[in-house]
Amino acid sequence: MDENGNIDASLLPGDVDDAKMVSMYKYMLLTRALDAKILSLQRQGRAATYAPSLGEEAVHIGAAFAMRKQDFFVPNFRQHGMYIVRGFPLDRFVLYWKGVEEGDAIPKGFNGLSVSVPVSTQIPHGAGIAYAFKYRKQDAAVLTFVGDGGTSEGDFYEALNFAGVFKLPLITIIENNQWAISQPRSRQTAAKTLAQKGIAAGISCVQVDGNDMLAVYKAVRDAIANAKNGPTLIEAVTYRLSMHTTSDDPTKYRTDADVAAWQKKDPVARVKAYLAGKKQWDDAMEQKTAEEQQKQIDDAVAKAEAFKPDPRSMFENVYSFMPEVLKQEEDAAESANFWR
Ligand SMILES: Cc1ncc(C[n+]2csc(CCOP(=O)(O)OP(=O)(O)O)c2C)c(N)n1
């Protein structure tokens, strides 16, 4: 799908019909609206540091729709749309970005990990989970995400190498949003593409337009279909339209013209144009959806703000069982009246 919402029909995946496209589009809108809300909460002192996903929605929604229920999601810190499509409760999502520990707890049955801030450390975790799936002969793949900056970390190469040697069902998506805080993509590597880093590891690799939801969908679908044979590396070329996090001021290191050029490639607008052209979407539907989603978001925020955190939770949800050393720390905190 190009910037104006025109598609090459011969490439359209057979399992994508208008109804599915409308559903995907609504998730894009919900992701964008929730993103704006949390940014606004942060500016009011009602949320902690937040990493916006504005402009990167096609990567998350395309990938999430391509996954099967049993597939496992291993994020960094920017894949908000993935959580939303995969059913992570919105109030818990808000809670996490308010800095409340309980928001980091993964609900039972949610096949995914929580946010990983240490850059690239999640990829070896993803490879380990993929190894477990293979060892147990489970029909499941792992989808892990890394930024363009994250591809310069040793963890990235180690995980890819391991996945290649053991032919693991690991799909690594490089979400190339052109920036690692203030470092441009050109400072990460002299290689022409980030996708080609898979070649050295002997694994399949592909570069797609990360602002084209259908291209991401197709690449992930194909990678999942091939996961029993081994890993795939996908570079999704996109752009971070907003700040790195709420602690960052991108006007210090990039030009308005650069941002404006990418705004023309907005992943959400092109899906809307496509659906409007097929008479599947109009302004009245847009308005109604915005109102419904705003209510959904307001309810989630109200629930998160009414939540009373329990400091004990910082000891829980770390391991599947609590190791002795952590138990001792919890007991010490308890007897020191740490949380009274
Ligand atoms: C190991 C490590 N080093 C440095 C940081 C600080 N840091 C957080 S995000 C980031 C840049 C990440 O850029 P990229 O991988 O492109 O992801 P993006 O933020 O663009 O989504 C850095 C340097 C960190 N969290 N972890």
Ligand SMILES: [Mg+2]
């Ligand atoms: Mg980046």
